[in-house]
Amino acid sequence: MLARLAKSVAAHPVLWIVGWLVVAAACALTTPSPDELARIEPRSLLASDEPYNRSLALEREAFPDIASRTRTVVIFESDAKLTSEHEAFLRKLSDQLQGDIATERGWTVISPTTQPLMQSRLRSEDGQSAMVVVCSDTNYLTRRSVNDVETIESMIAEAIPEGLRYEITGEGGLGRDLVHSSEKAFERTTHVTLIALLVILVIVYRAPLAASVPLCAIGLSVMVAIMLLNQCTRIGWELGSIEKTIVVVLLFGSGTDYALFWLAEYRSGLGDAAT
Structure with a gap:
């Protein structure tokens, strides 16, 4: 041969x-x-009857608004208490994240404006920082998850007011860094x-x-x-x-x-x- x-x-x-x-x-x-x-x-490399996927299904039944495979957490911080301009930006960002793109990509948004009952968890006691969480059903080590994080980051960078800083963490941020x-x-x-x-x-x-x-x-x-x-x-x-x-x-x-x-x-x- x-x-x-x-x-x-x-x-x-x-x-x-x-x-x-x-x-x-x-x-x-x-x-x-x-x-x-x-x-x-693929959203997951595990079979649907594996313990992780079964537990995730139970989590979705109990907490449909926050259950997800990947959470992208955005922490906003200012040197002083958040101003009215900062608050307006957070409301606008939450509205954008919950718009058509949320339907397209399957996002669920948790923010001080969307979850008023979770204010104590989403804001610091001194009022200098706030947290926005974007939940998605994608594996955090996939290109799709990286695209989600980069889209969120570009939306923030376009309109973030002066004096407000942000960092991205959670599974989404970690996955983006690992993939890169x-x-x-x-x-x-x-x-x-x-x-x-x-x-x-x-x-x-x-x-x-x-x-x-x-x-x-x-x-x-x-x-x-x-x-x-x-x-x-x-x-x-x-x-x-x-x-x-x-x-x-x-x-x-x-x-x-x-x-x-x-x-x-x-x-x-x-x-x-x-x-």
Whole structure:
């Protein structure tokens, strides 16, 4: 099998290169967009009869207004007691969060203006801080939850009055930070892997052009693999930065070894044919 594959690649290199480019282009055209990936993310990786989901269902029955998978907590603080301008901003923000976007994204808002009976929990005793909680049914480690937090933050940043500070916490804020850290780790791992392999290949081949050939081939394979995994999310697979990092490390690591072995064998075969 491998011998026939090797002969085919050696006999028709242009066709194989064009074929790979066609496959990569087809994957790029059909791979889900970031927005689609966010929409099709599962709300939970646990089965509906697992204890956590069963307890969440009971919580929804008992407390339908506050039960949720993820709570994004926004803490507002001022150096002095909250002013009338600050209070007006909090009322306006609560109204915005409860508008059409709440229906679209399944939000429930808990704030001093929506839950007057919870004033003691949502305001500090000195009157310098207040809390707004946005409850949603999304997993806090998903792109959808990150989009929710970023939407809330943009709504706050557009109209927050002078002298009022805010911080975002809760599962939503924690999940946003974890997802961003994971994405940065994926980018850094990719860059470090590429640099390390480039240095190794330049040392082995002593020619940058020769080193770029396996890197380009492996890089194309990584792109196709990740895009195919993105396609699998449409049938219920879960894909995150950790899985992408594993793909990058495995394909670049094993791919480089295989490329070195393949090229060495190919060179040896050419030498045998010449003799």
